Amino acid sequence: MGLNYYQIKKNILRARKLVIKATNTAGSGHPGGSFSMAEILGCLFNKHLKFDPQNPQWEDRDRLVLSKGHAAPGLFSNMAVAGYFPESEIETLRKFGSKLQGHPDLKCPGVEFCGGSLGTGLSYSVGIALAAKIDSKDHHVYTIIGDGESDEGQVWEAAMTASKYKVDNLTAFLDRNFIQQDSYTEKIMPLDEKLESDDITEMWKDASRWKTGDKWRSFGWNVLEIDGHRVEQIDAAITKANATKGVPTIIISRTIKGKSLEHMEDNPQWHGKAPDSDVVPIINSELDSQFLIAPSIIAGDMSNLESEVKRCVTGRSDLIHLDVMDGQFVPTKTFDHNKIKELRPLTVIPFDTHLMINDPVKHVKDYIDAGSDIVTVHAEVTDESSFGEIHDTLKQNQVGVGFAINPDTELPEWSHKFLSTLDQIIVMSVVPGKSGQKYIEETHSKMARLNSILNQHNFSGCIEADGGVNIDNIGSVFADGARAFVGGGAIIGQQDVRAAIKDFRNAVLKSRRRMLLDKANQLGGSDLVNKWIGLHVIGAKQEEIKKIAKEAGYL
Amino acid sequence: MNDPIMTDMRSEYSKSLIQVGHENSNVVVLGADTTDSLKTSGFGKQFPDRFFNVGIAEANLVTMSAGLAVSGKISFASTYAIFLPGRAVDQIRNNIAYPSPPGKKGLNVKLVTSHGGLSVGPDGGSHQQIEDIAIMRVIPNFRVFIPADTIAVSKLTNLMASEYGPFYMRMARSKTPLVHSESQEFKIGKGITVRDGSDCTIAACGITVRMALEAAEMLEQDGISCRVLDMFSIKPIDGEILEKAARETGCIVTTEEHNIFGGMGSAVAESVSESYPVPIKRIGAQDMFGESARDAEIPLLLEKHGITSFNMAKQAKELRSKKI
The missing domain is CATH 3.40.50.970 (Thiamin diphosphate (ThDP)-binding fold, Pyr/PP domains)
Structure with a gap:
């Protein structure tokens, strides 16, 4: 059951946009905390939660309790995407007569808990979990608690009780976004250690300051600590939690309040405030422009790919790009599915398997079984029939479907019918099979041609740029429409992979900021440009964006 | 008794x-x-x-x-x-x-x-x-x-x-x-007439029901016929039984182990004032807290707040003079 990571992310994006639409229409609400838990809810709704929108009271459904009830827009948006009610209904949020109340309410079929008064959801969940045990039911209870609400003593009363009664059919998530209504949690009531400065990244840098996990461990819980915005980590943690017997599990998810929008991220002001209508189109563009960095490990030490994978892990890459070459489709030979199988246990970071092999249809199952999260095959070695088979096999196995074209290949006509369900298109900007090549400049104009075809055919996947992408050209490649970037020598070839990835991200960010400024200028001239800049109050963002606006001649 | x-x-x-x-x-x-x-x-x-x-x-x-x-x-x-x-x-x-x-x-x-x-x-x-x-x-x-x-x-x-x-x-x-018989029926929102009477009513609940019955006996000796209601269902309150008592007996004393503000007496007053207003006297904690009292001294503690049969009878008598 469930969707692949690409589809999950697509639904998370849809839900985020609905949160913006809902809170904007309502004129109030809590986008910040809805966004910090977006990946958690997305992963639950799209992969793990058993439910039936047609029969919300289905007895054997899993129960989702949103204890941090103010993040209701996040819950309702996921429910809309899941089909509990039409997405258009999200605009009734907080309005008189709507079932979408300001806080989650049983008035909305499918909602399990009336939230609002904080600190009570875990006790309620323990009650539900105990009822399931009495009735010998095997459904699971998932509870999302906030870090701010962990100030409430009742959370800890419930924690002790869950431990006493061994409710292993309960999994809690702590949405650890470090922000509560008044300010940073570590200033109001520290869960980890007291924060001295105003820079909360300080807390992220130093794991020795994290005490929250210790608290839960000492209460007898199984504690898993993850990055709460990484779908693969959430997925793996849920699987682990469900397999843990005899104790309840808490997944402490380090998250960012307002995640995905620069002006909301880590900004306490966006705890409970709705975005203005004039910035909503810019916000939606920003949401559409999330991006992924995918280091290609064959650019490293081919004799020790394990070590290259580990470098990607410490470098915090979004994907690991695996170039499979057979020495036939391309002159070089790298590795096959057996190697991927060996590498798989090293990390949960998604494997972005790029098959540069002849007859991919014959081998695709091997690459699924090896643990690929997406498999991309080439246009040059597939046709409508073989690609159709590959496409269906991948979908059936919840693996992403990718399609690649070489520099001198145009998108074949026959592929158009697949475009709307593709997860990824790789646009090769070098000739595959040789290392150290330069980005082929003609790719920029090819991207323009490609974008118009993709738009026509409702492509909603991700364009991955592969070949010669580096710190100098990545901004323009992003501007062309690419949202995933394979880095060979420019990442793996560097001493410090983490720094190289960070540089990649910053370069993309700069290009994205420019794109959003262009949009602001186009929609509302210098007034809107200034307003947009003014929203970015945390850290050095404002100055950086101002600089870009000046360069663009907007200021 | x-x-x-x-x-x-x-x-x-x-x-x-x-x-x-x-x-x-x-x-x-x-x-x-x-x-x-x-x-x-x-x-x-x-x-x-x-x-x-x-x-x-x-x-x-x-x-x-x-x-x-x-x-x-x-x-x-x-x-x-x-x-x-x-x-x-x-x-x-x-x-x-x-x-x-x-x-x-x-x-x-x-x-x-x-x-x-x-x-x-x-x-x-x-x-x-x-x-x-x-x-x-x-x-x-x-x-x-x-x-x-x-x-x-x-x-x-x-x-x-x-x-x-x-x-x-x-x-x-x-x-x-014990004040009820095994055959007594209890229905949500239905008070119980535990003693009939026509000159005044005492509406009680909890331990004060027995006290009210004792007060009614005292009143009887003075020739006053006192109705006693067990208002065990405070919400919903029995508006019907209260209106009837108001019409037929003309005044109501309420009595409870609770602050006179917001308790059963208040519920009775709210109901009667909307159906058939008659003089009402609320007996209960007079907006002050209780204090320690050994078991044998509990009657003294209750007395301090006026929660005694004697006071119920006294208040009923006084209230009769205020009847409209």
């Missing part, structure tokens, strides 16, 4: 819980480190899988009861009155009363407390809950009972187990005199 037969409400509650536990496997019982005192531990011995002692954590007690109830269980959560409405009102409101599944009002939780009112005695003012009726009756979807004796406790426990929805029932700590 004959010397009363004194029986223990908590023992009766325990017995009734075990009975409803046998009849309905969905009944679950929760306690908060007072399960021996409340005698709910008896249920725990019979049905260990349906009994939860959450320790001294009343907020958790209330919300867990709600979680069990939303999953189809019939939750009975019990501890001392002072620690439930007095302590966990947010959880009572937001986790039990407010959440309403389709077609229902509130969740299926019964909060049953002991040690209500001033007659708690030696533990003192910190433990004498004289605000619970006011707190509980203002919360939508809750129904509120104060039983006068163990017969009422037994019948109301059974009634709550079979009737969906949130209920609050407050029992007394000490043994209480």
